[in-house]
Amino acid sequence: MLKSIESVQNEKVKEWKKLLQKKGRDTFNQYIVEGFHLVEEASKNPSLITSIIVRQDVTVPEWVPSSADVFEVSNEIAKAISDTETNQGIFAICKKQEHLIPKQANSFLLLDAIQDPGNLGTIIRTADAAGADVIILGEGTVDPYNPKVIRSAQGSHFHIPLIKGNLFEWVERLKETGVTVYGTALEGAEAYHTVEPKLPFALILGNEGNGVNPNLLEQSSQNLYVPIYGKSESLNVTIAGGILLYHFMNKAHS
Secondary structure (H helix, E strand, O other): EEEEEEEOHHHHHHHHHOOHHHHHHHHHHHEEOOHHHHHHHHHHHHHHHHEEEOOOOOOOOOOOOOEEEEEOOHHHHHHHHHOOOOOOOOOEEOOOOOOOOOOOOOEEEEEEOOOOHHHHHHHHHHHHHHHHEEEOOOOOOOOOHHHHHHHHOOHHHOOOOOOOOOHHHHHHHHHHOOOOOEEEOOOOOHHHOOOOOOOOOEEEEEEOOOOOOOOHHHOEEEEEEEOOOOOOOOHHHHHHHHHHHHHHHHHHHH
16 A cells, blocks of 8 residues: 655655664664665565655656565655765665575675775675675674665675674684685785685785775785786776686686
């Protein structure tokens, strides 16, 4: 049944607006997704969705889960709950997922204080495309449910487990179970292409400005770098991460 809301002062609308901020997402344990592509991706797992919101001039798509509450809202409300300048007029309120490590997981991506939402979203999307099994989000990493992260990831949130954790504990845990842990560094490291990929593996990517915490690098099995042949001082973390992930994941698919 379609429910209509006209006022931005409605309590539901106030709650939805709070989901644009981390505090609100943490309070309600929910996040907001907008745009046809992302809402459709979320709809493939109906248990995640609590509500679908459509602007008055937008037709409710056939793929909307029957279990979700559907709200028709004014253009003013759509603007108020959107994180984009020009919204597509469709939104989903999703429950945060409780992710578990797949039993057969053999490829782990560990993220140390990735702060830019666009970078994190692109890394999640790249890891999904490369076929990585798990992403571990370390302390200082931007909230994965930030709207800009969600847009950059283009639906990969719904495909790959995202787990927050202490990276020092995770590195030790992985090494104890036979996982080779590769850090990334500019100094004291081996060129990535000289290293024969091994499964299972874990790869640590670091902060945009400071790189991986030096103490984490001391814990790793081996540290790698991506050679630069031109005049640039460094690669964006998303590009370096993509190169390294595909280098290792090629092993998994060969």
